[in-house]
Structure formats: C-alpha cells, structure tokens
Amino acid sequence: xxxxxxxxxxxxxxxxxxxxxxxxxxxxxxxxxxxxxxxxxxxxxxxxxxxxxxxxxxxxxxxxxxxxxxxxxxxxxxxxxxxxxxxxxxxxxxxxxxxxxxxxxxxxxxxxxxxxxxxxxxxxxxxxxxxxxxxxxxxxxxxxxxxxxxxxxxxxxxxxxxxxxxxxxxxxxxxxxxxxxxxxxxxxxxxxxxxxxxxxxxxxxxxxx
Numbered sequence: 001x002x003x004x005x006x007x008x009x010x011x012x013x014x015x016x017x018x019x020x021x022x023x024x025x026x027x028x029x030x031x032x033x034x035x036x037x038x039x040x041x042x043x044x045x046x047x048x049x050x051x052x053x054x055x056x057x058x059x060x061x062x063x064x065x066x067x068x069x070x071x072x073x074x075x076x077x078x079x080x081x082x083x084x085x086x087x088x089x090x091x092x093x094x095x096x097x098x099x100x101x102x103x104x105x106x107x108x109x110x111x112x113x114x115x116x117x118x119x120x121x122x123x124x125x126x127x128x129x130x131x132x133x134x135x136x137x138x139x140x141x142x143x144x145x146x147x148x149x150x151x152x153x154x155x156x157x158x159x160x161x162x163x164x165x166x167x168x169x170x171x172x173x174x175x176x177x178x179x180x181x182x183x184x185x186x187x188x189x190x191x192x193x194x195x196x197x198x199x200x201x202x203x204x205x206x207x208x209x
Contacts, residue, residue: 024167025167025169025170025190026165026167026170026171026172026188027188028099028119028121028186028188029097029099031043031109031116031119032116033116033117033118033119033170033188033189033190033193034115034116034117034190034193035115035116036114036115036116037058037081037083037111037114037115037116038114040056040083040109040111040116041056041058041083044056044085048087048090051087051089053087055085055086055087056083056084056085056109057083057084057087058081058082058083059075059081059082059083074200074201074202078112078197078200078201079112079113079114079200080110080111080112080197080200081110081111081112081114082108082109082110082111083108083109083110083111084106084107084108084109085097085107085109086107091105091106099121099123099127099131099134099186100130100131100134102123102124102127102130102131103124103127104121104122104123104124104127105121105122105123105124105183106120106121106122107119107120107121107122108120108121112193112196112197112200113196115190115193116190116193117189117190117193117194117196117197118187118188118189118190118193118194119187119188120185120186120187121185121186121187122178122183122184122185122186123183123184123185123186124182124183124184125176125177125181125182125183125184127184128161128174128176128184131174131184131186132161132163132174135163135165135172135174139165139172142163142164142165143164143165143166144163144164144166145161145162145163145164146161146162147159147160147161147162148160148162148177150177150181158177158181159177160175160176160177161176162174162175162176169190169191169192170188170189170190170191171188171189171191172186172187172188172189173185173186173187173189174186174187175187
C-alpha cells in the first residue's frame with residue numbers, strides 16, 4: 001500500500017503529465033488560446049460610462065494606446081490585433097480586471113488572423129507568489145523553473161523566478177521580475193499561432209542608409 005505523502009506526490013506528477021499531453025490549449029479566466037476575435041468582443045462588450053467608446057478596445061490604427069499595447073507598425077500588415085477589456089483611466093481608478101482576486105496593471109489579448117495567440121498580464125510584484133501558487137495548484141509543478149539575478153542602476157541585486165508550464169500546443173510563463181523591480185509578467189502563448197506571427201515579422205534591414 002502506498003503511503004499518503006508518496007501517493008500525493010505521484011498524483012501531482014500525474015496531473016502535470018496529463019496537462020503536458022493535453023490537446024486543449026491553456027485558458028485564462030475562460031479565455032482559451034485560439035478563441036476567435038468576435039467571440040472575445042461579444043464576451044466583453046459593454047458601454048463605458050462617461051467615455052465615448054465602448055469596450056473592449058482593439059487596435060485598428062497606430063495610436064498612442066496601440067503603442068502601449070506592444071503594437072508595432074508591421075502588425076497591421078501581418079493581421080495582428082491587440083485588445084484590452086479596460087481603458088487606462090479604469091486601471092488608474094482600480095477598476096481593471098483581476099487574476100485570482102489580484103488586481104493587474106494591464107491585461108492585453110493578442111490576435112492573429114482573428115485568433116487569440118497570446119495573453120499578457122502585468123502584475124504587481126506582491127501578486128506574483130499568489131498567482132504562481134494558483135497556477136501550481138491547477139497544473140502541478142512547472143515544467144521548467146529558473147532563477148535570475150538582476151542588478152539595478154544603483155548596484156542593488158535582486159533575484160527573480162521564472163516558471164513555465166507547457167502542454168501540446170500552448171505554454172504559460174510567469175516572470176517574477178519584468179522591466180521594473182515591482183512588476184511581474186504572466187503570459188499565455190499558443191505555440192503554432194505564435195510561430196505564424198514570427199514568420200510574418202519583416203527581416204531586419206541590412207542595407208546601407
């Protein structure tokens with residue numbers, strides 16, 4: 001008879017193994033990678049009081065909002081659209097979305113050919129361990145984990161954990177330190193659709209100027 005601690009360990013590894021073989025792409029807040037743009041827009045459609053535009057906002061021209069959502073000029077010709085369910089002033093008023101009851105700094109859905117290929121959330125650093133624990137409870141131990149040490153402009157060193165969960169055609173990456181010490185990043189990515197995006201990125205210019 002297998003003792004309880006060993007049995008629990010076996011169950012955790014089996015859970016992680018099953019998710020790694022799963023054909024169903026990962027989902028965040030029931031937004032499954034590969035979902036259509038129209039499904040996303042219908043799900044999050046709402047009027048925004050005191051604002052002249054309804055949600056969700058999706059890029060259709062190269063604006064300051066678009067640039068803040070990681071938009072690049074070549075995305076328009078590549079069939080890439082970025083969407084957000086909330087506007088900047090809503091985030092400023094703490095009215096933006098949450099992940100496991102933790103308010104996020106931003107949440108962006110990225111589409112190619114009207115299919116969701118990536119979800120990017122920027123988190124407050126104090127939310128990192130809460131979200132990491134929730135992912136581990138749902139999917140088991142990460143398939144890969146690494147720790148990196150960073151040095152800021154005044155020589156202070158901090159360490160940051162990066163964990164990755166993978167299944168057949170998608171992956172989740174959570175990075176403890178992203179850009180700034182107080183910011184973490186959560187990213188869901190559809191592998192084959194992301195490869196499609198990469199194939200459409202223009203080659204760097206190598207000629208003379």
